Amino acid sequence: MVQVNHRTIPLLLARLVLTWVFISAGLPKVQDPLAFSVSIENYRVVGGSLALWAAIILPWLELIIGIGLLTPWLRRASACTMAALLSLFIGLHASAWFRGLDINCGCFGQSAGAAENPDYHWLILRNLALLILAVYVLRPSWGNKNTPQGSK
Amino acid sequence: MSMFREFILIALLTGLGTAYSLVSGLAPLPWAEPELAAGEIRVEDARALDVIWVDARSETAFTEAHAPGALFYDQADPVGSMANILEKWLQEPRTIVIYCSDENCGTSKKVAEALRANLPDAEIYSLKGGWSAWSR
Numbered sequence: 001m002v003q004v005n006h007r008t009i010p011l012l013l014a015r016l017v018l019t020w021v022f023i024s025a026g027l028p029k030v031q032d033p034l035a036f037s038v039s040i041e042n043y044r045v046v047g048g049s050l051a052l053w054a055a056i057i058l059p060w061l062e063l064i065i066g067i068g069l070l071t072p073w074l075r076r077a078s079a080c081t082m083a084a085l086l087s088l089f090i091g092l093h094a095s096a097w098f099r100g101l102d103i104n105c106g107c108f109g110q111s112a113g114a115a116e117n118p119d120y121h122w123l124i125l126r127n128l129a130l131l132i133l134a135v136y137v138l139r140p141s142w143g144n145k146n147t148p149q150g151s152k
Numbered sequence: 153m154s155m156f157r158e159f160i161l162i163a164l165l166t167g168l169g170t171a172y173s174l175v176s177g178l179a180p181l182p183w184a185e186p187e188l189a190a191g192e193i194r195v196e197d198a199r200a201l202d203v204i205w206v207d208a209r210s211e212t213a214f215t216e217a218h219a220p221g222a223l224f225y226d227q228a229d230p231v232g233s234m235a236n237i238l239e240k241w242l243q244e245p246r247t248i249v250i251y252c253s254d255e256n257c258g259t260s261k262k263v264a265e266a267l268r269a270n271l272p273d274a275e276i277y278s279l280k281g282g283w284s285a286w287s288r
Contacts, residue, residue, distance in 0.1 A: 027173050030169070033179040038284070047288055049182040056179045060169030064162055077158030 011140065015069050018082060021130060025108050029059035043092055044101065055122030055145040061085075069137070074114045079138035093123045191264055193277035195285045198249045204240055204248040206257040206267075207285060219286060225250070225263055233271055241274055251279035251286060 029036040037055035041047050046054060065081045068074030089107075097120035107123070174180040180187075186193065205222035207214045214224045223240060225233045240250065248267060252259040260278035267276050279285065 030173065031178065033173065041284055042254070047284075052182040053178065054172050056182070057166060059171050060173070061162070061166045064165045064169065067161060068158075074158050074162060076155055077162050080155075081159075081162060 007140065011137060014137050015075075018079075018130065018133055018137065019066045019069050022062045022069075022082065026059040026062030026066060028108060029055070030063065033059065043096055044103065045092065052095070076081070076138065079134050083131060083134040083138060086127050086134060090124055090127045090131065093120055093127070096120070097124075158162075164176075188280060191261070191277055193249055194280050195288075198279060201247050202288040203247045203249045204237070204262065206237060206248060208250050208252045208263045213253065213283070217287070219251070227259070230266070230285045234266065238265065238270065241271060245274065247275040247277065249277050249279050250284045254282045257282055261269070 013143055033052070037052045038061065040051040061081070062085070065074070065078035065085075069082070070076035100146040171180060206225050207222040207226045208217045208227070211224065211226070212255035216248070218224070223233070223236050225237075227233075237248065248271075250260040250263045250267070260282065264276050264278045267274070
């Protein structure tokens with residue numbers, strides 16, 4: 001029996017937003033991991049084959065957790081992974097900003113007219129907002145040891 | 153399903169997706185040597201030769217760091233830049249290697265084509281991976 005309360009709609013909207021963002025981010029990068037690996041290298045944290053491995057694995061992870069957030073069987077782990085990834089991205093952007101790097105974010109794949117001067121304020125604030133959404137989605141099911149029986 | 157099992161399932165599905173990318177050719181094999189296109193040279197091969205380096209990045213990037221003895225290719229002054237390269241090559245004909253910022257920039261290939269038109273006798277390459285490959 002699906003239980004509907006005052007949090008049902010906001011939670012569903014939050015999940016849909018996160019799903020849309022992560023699938024939009026993952027799909028183009030699955031199709032062109034080489035371009036994404038160049039973006040990863042520009043952060044100057046990892047390079048070479050490690051950056052290529054990250055460029056191959058990360059987009060699939062984004063796709064899986066994007067879809068998983070909408071399923072009862074993977075919802076909690078997907079939200080948890082999203083929160084962890086978003087925290088990582090915020091850290092990377094902050095690090096690049098602090099070191100004065102001019103990078104192509106690579107967030108949604110390589111864009112043709114990639115800005116040489118990325119707007120770090122916008123990147124960090126956007127990811128922060130998404131992180132808040134991920135925590136909001138995660139909280140209701142955090143205490144449950146088993147898969148939630150209905151939407152909350 | 154417990155949270156641990158959910159993570160395991162996510163990891164398995166991600167692994168399957170990764171395997172698909174590698175097998176289908178969507179992604180290059182990370183352990184394989186990157187393929188060279190015609191007119192490209194790898195950084196380790198270029199370093200083994202005594203080449204004339206040509207830097208096709210921005211002036212800011214060039215000033216910050218560049219290959220030893222590299223000539224700056226000013227895209228705002230292609231005639232003057234070409235003349236500099238020609239002068240250096242005529243003094244001592246050597247292999248010319250042009251680089252731009254990374255794997256995806258196309259400037260080095262365009263400059264290489266223009267150089268080949270002006271110097272048909274010269275050995276001219278663009279650097280695979282660009283400055284990113286050099287500075288690794």
